[in-house]
Amino acid sequence: MTRDGRFAGRAGIFDKEELDAIELGFTIHPDLQGQGLATEVAAGIHDWAFANLTIDRLVAFSNPDNIASQRVLEKISMTFTHEGTLNALPWRFYQIARL
Numbered sequence: 001m002t003r004d005g006r007f008a009g010r011a012g013i014f015d016k017e018e019l020d021a022i023e024l025g026f027t028i029h030p031d032l033q034g035q036g037l038a039t040e041v042a043a044g045i046h047d048w049a050f051a052n053l054t055i056d057r058l059v060a061f062s063n064p065d066n067i068a069s070q071r072v073l074e075k076i077s078m079t080f081t082h083e084g085t086l087n088a089l090p091w092r093f094y095q096i097a098r099l
Contacts, residue, residue: 008032011041013049013058018086021059021095022049026072038072046076046096056098061091070094 002008011026024045028038042060049058060078062069070080070092078094085091 002032006031008037009041011038011045013045013053016059019059021057022053022055024049024058024060024078026069033068038069039075042072043076050098057095059093059095061086061093064090064092 007029009026009028009032011024014023014025016023024042026038026042026045028041046058049055058078060073062073064083073094074080076096078096081093081095083090083092
């Protein structure tokens, strides 16, 4: 929520059984995009997940046309792995391994 009570977006980690991985996901309200919120929240989730969960990697995926989300993933050191489909939709897949 924003200070004035508007919906800002959502983010979190999700168990993606079909990928055998934990997914980092986020969405930011269009009116608030371009302000660094997605990068800030994605970095926080990344740090929390590796500090508090027993996982070897995080994955994320983005619509192939969503360049801004792909840049966010790259800013938090996620690496593009491949293009593919999930639930019959096209995606660009990223991951980062525990150091």
